[in-house]
Amino acid sequence: MNRLGEGNGKGLLSAKWIIFPVAIAYLGLAYLSLQRGNSLLIGLVLVLLSMIPFLLRFERRERKARELMLIAVMAAVATISRIPFATLLPGFTPVTFVVMISGIVFGAEAGWMVGAVTALVSNLFLGQGPWTPWQMFAWGMAGYTAGLFAHRSVWRRRRLPLVLFGAAWGFLFGWIMNLTLAIDQWVQTHSWEAVLGKYVLSFPFDLIHATANVFFVLTFGPSWIALLERYRRKYGALERIEATKGDKSSEQIPAVNG
Amino acid sequence: MKEGFGFRSLHPIIIFMYYAGGITFGMLLFHPLILLVGWVMAVIVNVHLDGGREWRKWCIPMLSGVVLIAVVNPILSHRGRTVLYYLGDIPITLESVIYGATLAISMLNLLTFFVTYRLVMTEQKFLFLFTRISPKAALVAMMAMGLVPRLRRRMQELILIQRTRGVTISEGSLPQRARNGARLVGTLLSWTLEDALQTADSMQARGYGTGTRSSYLGFRFRMRDGWTLVGFVSCAILLLSAWGNGHGFMTIYPRLGSFSLSLGDGLALAAYVVYLAIPLGWEWRDRRAWLITNYRR
Known part of the structure; x- marks a missing residue:
C-alpha cells in the first residue's frame, strides 16, 4: 500500500492510479453487501465512481487562477444563498438556480464543478452524511446538463426554455436524492409499490423545489446571465471557443435580456 | 489540544x-x-x-x-x-x-x-491529500470553503443595510420576500466577484500554477502512523473475514x-x-x- 506519492510528477501519477484497485475492491464489497440485503454501499460506490470522469476532464485542462476563483465564488454564493431563504419554505432555495446559471454561462464542465463543490462545501456547514455524494452528483449533473442545454443555441437561454429546464431539474434532483431509500425499499420488499410510495411521499418537497427553480429563473434568470456574461467577458475567464472565434454569439446576449 | x-x-x-x-x-x-x-x-x-x-x-x-x-x-x-x-x-x-x-x-x-x-x-x-489526486478540484473546494464565512458576514451586512431601503425578507407576501432574498443574493454575487477576481490576479502574480503545490506544514509519516496503520489493517482483516x-x-x-x-x-x-x-x-x-x-x- 504505497499511498505516499513522491511529491513530484511521478509521485502524482502513482497517487492517481491507487484509485483503481481501491475502486475494484469496493465494488466487490458493495456487491457482496447487496447480496446480503444491504444496498447503502453499492449506491455510494457507484455515485463516487461516476465523478471520476468529470474530475479527470476538469484536471486535464490548464486552468488560470481566475477560472478556479470564479468557480469557487459561484459555489460559495450558492452555499450562502441558502441563508436568506432559511426562514421561508424549507426546500425553497436558489442553489439549483445558481448552479444552473453557472453551467449556462461558464460551460458544462464548470457547471459540474460548481454543483459538486456547492454540495460538498454547504454540507460542511449543514452536516455531512451519506447524502453528500448524491447531492454532489445531482447538482453536478444539473450544472453539466445546463451547460450542454444552453450550448446548442442562444435561443435556449431565454426564459421559457430555462423555466422548463429548471422545473425538470427540481423534480430530477428530488428523484436522485430518493434513490438511496428507494433502492433500499426494493432490496427489502421487491415491490414497486413501496418504491413508488417513497416517491409519492417526497412529491410535495420536489414540487416546492421545482417551483423555486421556476420562480428564480422567471424573475432573475436573464439578469444573472447578463451579469455573469459581463464578468466572463471582462476578465476573459472560462471563455468558450465559439465566443472567441466570432463575437456574434456574445453580442446577441444583451438582446436576449431585453 | x-x-x-x-x-x-x-x-x-x-x-x-x-x-x-x-x-x-x-x-x-x-x-x-x-x-x-x-x-x-x-x-x-x-x-x-x-x-x-x-x-x-x-x-x-x-x-x-x-x-x-x-x-x-x-x-x-x-x-x-x-x-x-x-x-x-x-x-x-x-x-x-x-x-x-x-x-x-x-x-x-x-x-x-x-x-x-x-x-x-x-x-x-x-x-495535502487531494492535491496529489486532483489538485485543481481540491483547490477550488478549499477556496469556496474559505469564502463562505466571509460571504456570510457580507450577507448579514447586506440584509441589515437593505432593510433600511425596505428590501427585507422577514416582511411582506411570500413572492415579495422571495424576490427580495434573490435580490440580496444577486448583490452579494456582484460584490464578491469584483474582489474575488483581484484575489485571483494576486494568486497569478505570485506564481500560481508554475509548479507543484507545496504544503506549509510538512506531514511526515512517523512511527506512530506505522503502528496505527498496522492496527487498522489487522482490525480490517479480522472484521472482513468475520463478515x-x-x-x-x-x-x-x-x-x-x-x-x-x-x-x-x-x-x-x-x-x-x-x-x-x-x-x-x-x-x-x-x-x-x-x-x-x-x-x-
Whole structure:
C-alpha cells in the first residue's frame, strides 16, 4: 500500500492510479453487501465512481487562477444563498438556480464543478452524511446538463426554455436524492409499490423545489446571465471557443435580456 | 489540544483511512446491537476530541432525520411474517419496524462518526491529500470553503443595510420576500466577484500554477502512523473475514432472527470497536505524556 506519492510528477501519477484497485475492491464489497440485503454501499460506490470522469476532464485542462476563483465564488454564493431563504419554505432555495446559471454561462464542465463543490462545501456547514455524494452528483449533473442545454443555441437561454429546464431539474434532483431509500425499499420488499410510495411521499418537497427553480429563473434568470456574461467577458475567464472565434454569439446576449 | 497532539497529529493519509474504513464498516455491518455499540464509540471519540461540543450541535437535526427513517419504513414496506396491527388497510409488520430501526441506527452511527471528521481533517490536511489526486478540484473546494464565512458576514451586512431601503425578507407576501432574498443574493454575487477576481490576479502574480503545490506544514509519516496503520489493517482483516463468513448482520426478513450475538458476530464487534478506538490510544498516550512532563518533574 504505497499511498505516499513522491511529491513530484511521478509521485502524482502513482497517487492517481491507487484509485483503481481501491475502486475494484469496493465494488466487490458493495456487491457482496447487496447480496446480503444491504444496498447503502453499492449506491455510494457507484455515485463516487461516476465523478471520476468529470474530475479527470476538469484536471486535464490548464486552468488560470481566475477560472478556479470564479468557480469557487459561484459555489460559495450558492452555499450562502441558502441563508436568506432559511426562514421561508424549507426546500425553497436558489442553489439549483445558481448552479444552473453557472453551467449556462461558464460551460458544462464548470457547471459540474460548481454543483459538486456547492454540495460538498454547504454540507460542511449543514452536516455531512451519506447524502453528500448524491447531492454532489445531482447538482453536478444539473450544472453539466445546463451547460450542454444552453450550448446548442442562444435561443435556449431565454426564459421559457430555462423555466422548463429548471422545473425538470427540481423534480430530477428530488428523484436522485430518493434513490438511496428507494433502492433500499426494493432490496427489502421487491415491490414497486413501496418504491413508488417513497416517491409519492417526497412529491410535495420536489414540487416546492421545482417551483423555486421556476420562480428564480422567471424573475432573475436573464439578469444573472447578463451579469455573469459581463464578468466572463471582462476578465476573459472560462471563455468558450465559439465566443472567441466570432463575437456574434456574445453580442446577441444583451438582446436576449431585453 | 491543537494539531500535533494525539489523533490530530497522525498523518493525513492515516486519518483519511480511518474515516473511509469506519464508514465502510458502518455500512457493511447491519445488526442493531453492533451498530449501537459503534454509535457509543463514535460519541466517545467525539467527547475525546472536543468535549462533544460539535456533536451536541448536530444532535437534534440528526435525531429528527433518523426518527423519520424509522417511522417511514414500516409504512412503505409490508414484508415480514409478524403483523403487529393494521393502520387502516396497511399492515405494520414487526420485521419492517426492526429493519427501519436498524437502518436508523446505522444512519445515526454514520452521522455521529462523521462529525469528528471536520475536527480532525483540517483544510491543510485535506489539501495535502487531494492535491496529489486532483489538485485543481481540491483547490477550488478549499477556496469556496474559505469564502463562505466571509460571504456570510457580507450577507448579514447586506440584509441589515437593505432593510433600511425596505428590501427585507422577514416582511411582506411570500413572492415579495422571495424576490427580495434573490435580490440580496444577486448583490452579494456582484460584490464578491469584483474582489474575488483581484484575489485571483494576486494568486497569478505570485506564481500560481508554475509548479507543484507545496504544503506549509510538512506531514511526515512517523512511527506512530506505522503502528496505527498496522492496527487498522489487522482490525480490517479480522472484521472482513468475520463478515465474509456471514457474521455481523441480523436476519430480519422474512422472519425476525435472534438479537443475540454469535461468536462470529462478537468477533466482528470486537474488531469494529478496536478499530474505532485506535486513535483514542494516541489521545490517551499524549495526554499522559503531557501530564507527566508538566507536573511530575
